Amino acid sequence: MILYIAEKPSLARAIADVLPKPHKKHEGYIELGNGDCVSWCLGHLLEQADPADYNPDFKPWRFEHLPIIPDEWKLKPRSQTRSQLAVLRKLIRQSKQLIHAGDPDREGQLLVDEVINYLGASETKKRTAQRLLISDLNPKAVSAALGSLKSNAEFIPLSVSALARSRADWIYGINLTRAYSIQGRKAGYNGVLSVGRVQTPLLGLVVRRDKEIENFVSKPFYEVQAVIETEAGEQFKARWKPSENCQPYQDEEGRVLNRKLAENVISRIKGQPAELVKLTQKRKKENAPLPFNLSALQIEAAKRFGMSAKAVLDTCQSLYERHKLLTYPRSDCRYLPEEHHRQAGEVISAIGANLQTLTEFLPQIDAARRSSAWNDKKVSAHHAIIPTTRQANLASLSQQERQLYELVSRYYLAQFMAPYEYDDTRVDLTIAGGQFIATAHQTLHSGWKLLLSTSEAKHSLLPVLAEGQPLQCVDGLLEEKNTQPPKYFTDATLLAAMTGISRYVADPEVRKVLKETDGLGTEATRAGIIELLFTRGFFVREGKTIRSTTVGRALVDCLPESATTPDMTALWESELSRISQQESSYSSFMEPLTQRLHGLIAQSAEVVIPDTLKALSPAPKKRRTSRTRTGSAAKKPAAKKTAAKQTTTGKKRTPVRRKKSA
Template sequence: MILYIAEKPSLARAIADVLPKPHKKNDGYIELGNGDCVSWCLGHLLEQADPADYNPDFKPWRFEHLPIIPDEWKLKPRSKTRSQLAVLRKLIRQSKQLVHAGDPDREGQLLVDEVINYLGASATKKRTAQRLLISDLNPKAVSAALSGLKQNSEFIPLSVSALARSRADWIYGINLTRAYSIQGRKAGYNGVLSVGRVQTPLLGLVVRRDKEIENFVSKPFYEVQALVETEAGESFKARWKPSENCQPYQDDEGRVLNRKLAENVIVRIKGQPAELVKLTQKRKRENAPLPFNLSALQIEAAKRFGMSAKAVLDTCQSLYERHKLLTYPRSDCRYLPEGHYAQAAEVVNAITGNQQTLAAFLPQIDTSRRSSAWNDKKVSAHHAIIPTTRQANFASLSQQESQLYDLVSRYYLAQFMAPYEYDDTRVELTIAGGQFIATAHQTLNSGWKQLLSASEAKHSTLPVLAEGQALLCTDGLLEEKNTQPPKYFTDATLLAAMTGISRYVTDPEVRKVLKETDGLGTDATRAGIIELLFTRGFFVREGKTIRSTTVGRALIDCLPEGATTPDMTALWESELSRISQQESSYSSFMQPLTDRLHALIAQSADVVIPETLKALSPAPKKRRASRSRSGSSAKSSVAKKPASGKKGASVRNKKMDNSSAR
């Protein structure tokens, strides 16, 4: 009997639908017509053990116990999924062949691997297990995936990378969360001061932005525009470009802060001849943006529709699992397999059949046009989020489902539309010894921009000009402006900051690493991390903006700087990527982390949490641990030794450990 183990019931049903019938639906699995079976996990069936599972003395939170570092790692069944785990245990024993059908990403690989290991599959079954990679739940795509099974052993490095990340997050998050929460208790604050490898640098980013805005002092600056006229009486404006001699009167961004200097320029240029010293005109073509990955979709949906990152992920998941209108949504890739190009016409037909508003663009869509999106070298386990070939009742979708399907569809159709073409003109003038610049942008062909309505084509013109042409500066205009503070983060800009976190790092080596990785968090985890910071009371919404709270600021002020910046997570992601590529090992990643943890705990002992937080303590209530799919993973199921740590005095919130991992 072949046993297919899917990550979720929806995926299991999609697999069974294309396999031999008749089907017999049993409790926790589907028996196929040929005797094979398809079963499923329910997300994580297993979770990392709590500290108290290693040693009962660790149940109360006491500083003397820290750091808690397991010698042998444990997994335990999640209470609500024990029955499904029992089903899989029986089926694995009865099977002759296993097929791993977890989601096509790092966490999906580990999720099913850990179940297979925990339930004691034989060495032969593990060695011969196959891997099924599915990004599209429609029958044709599932059948194609089944015909291209790989050896699951090829993905062991990916699983080890996910395992290292999971355990490192557990060690770092649980120990520092306990340490700083204990210090908070001393100041009378009874909430959880959670610390995590990703959540804390993200909180630090918002805290620093908020403080920068509050401490900002606006200053006036001045710009000069020359009014220039041709012999034919045509006029245009040219902006003054200050020379190096003006640097003492400028700020770091080159803005002139001295009004008298600007006024003097106007006096000097008025009524003076203007010499056109250089004219540059370039015809440019701009190709359509690539299809979405999850982060890019979350950012664009936040801008257009005001949707939170979590709302986008949940809606995409519904479009993928329930409606089967989108491909796998937790993708970090914006490219498509070259083999997928053969389905382009079918996908276009499905899109335009589902949405008549998009059918109007069919005359401009040419499926023989092939954009750079199709590139096998850029695709790993999963590809960009695109519509499927499924025809559906569009009226059955919710407003948010309709909005996201439409947005994803437009970005896909744009791949088959003409480039945006325009002329860029730049004119350099000399007036009374000063340099002035005039520019123009003229659209020639809107191309794909007419489909993506948020991308409006620019249009500005200049008179017909030539180098050496006689011109006259008739007057000068003084524009007084004021420097503006940076803007508070919104869902869109915070997600953009997480994906482009290298912009906020000063160390050139760390910046380079971050540019080469996913940034802060991953496409699959960013929404959950942002929501966790709201749940913890570290973030609050004010209109569309996201602000840090007093509690969030106090935590950042107490932590060592290294814990509040992205540098550490950059180094982690770099090393985890090397593990997945077999360029590094699990131990070379974990050992330095455990060594450093001792110093971090010792440092936290001297921290004094401000007593002003006492009044901000959350009201007492029964708490439940918040666990994400990626929040609990481990490899070994039996502990041979207790975790290291000592004994000490009690603290509340015994179940908050694992939810602080990131």
């Protein structure tokens, strides 16, 4: 019997639908017509053991227990999924062949691997297990994936990287959360001061931005425009470009801070001839932006519709699992397999049938056009988020579902539209020894911009000019402006900061490394991390902006800088990527972390939490509705999700070492 193990019931049903019938539905699995079975996980069936499961002494939070580092890691069944775990245990024993059908990402790989390992599958079954990679739940796509099975052994490095990440998160989060929460209690704060290797740098990013805004002092600066006239009486404006001699009167961004200097320039150029020293005209083409990955979609949806990152992820998940209108949503890739181009006509037809609002653009769409989005070299386990070939009644969709389906569809259709073409013109002038520049942008062919732009294209034109022609400066205009503080983060800009985190790193060597990583967090976790910081009371929304709270700021102020900046966590992601590519190892990642943890715990002992937080303590809960967790922080939402992504290293159950700080 072949056993297919899917990550979720929806995926299991999609697999069964294309396999031999008739089907018999049992509790927790589907029996196929040929005797094979399709079963499923319910997300994580297992979770990492609590500190108290290793040693009952760890139930109360005490500083002398830290750091807590397991000698051998334990998993335990989640209470609400024990029955499904029992079903899988029976089916794995009866099976002759296992097919791993977890989601096509790092977490999905480990999620099913850990179940197979935990339930004691034989070495032969694990060695011969195959991997089924599905990113589109429609029957045709599922059938194609079933015809392209791979050896699950090929994905062991991906599973190991996920294992390293989850265990490192547990060690880091459990120990530092306990350490700082214990210090907080000394100051009378009875809440949890949660620390995590991704959430805390994100908190630090917002705290620093908020403080920068509050401490910002606006300064005036000045710009000079020359009004130029041709012999035919046509006028245009040119902007003054200060010379190196003006640097003492400029700020670090090149803005002129001295009004008298600007006024002097105006007095010198009025009525003077202007020499056109260089005329540059370039005809340019701009191709459509690539289809979406999850972060790009979350950013664009936040800008257009004001949707939070979590709302975008949840909505996309519904469009993928329930409606089957989108491909796998947790993708970090913006490219498509080259063979997928053969389905372009079907996808375009489905979009046209589903979205009547887009039919006006169909005559401009050429299904034979192949944009740079189709590139096998840039596609790994999953590809960009695109519409499927499914035609459906969109009346059954919610407003947010319709909005996201249409947005994804527009970006897909844009791949088959002509480039945006325009002329760029630059004019370099000399007036009274000073340099002035005029620019113009003229659209020649809107192409894909007709489909994607939210506003009309801007045009800036110049008269017909030629080098050496006589020109006159008839006036000079002084424009006084004021420097503006940075803007508070919004959902869109915070997600953009997480994906482009290298911009916020000062060290050039670290910045170089970070440019090659996926940023702060992953496609699948960013939305949850942002929501966690709201749940913990570290973030608050004010309109569309995201602000840090007093508690969030106090925590950042008490932590070492390395814990509140993105350097460490993004370097983790870089090292984890190297593990998945077999360029590094589990031990080379974990050993330095455990060694460093001793110093971080010792450092926390010297921290004094401000007693002003006492008044901000959250109200005590009336009663727990579930089993007692270790100090409530050991299983914070993000850590709980992370903790589930573990696997056992052996059957022996030994206690955790209580390591003393150096």
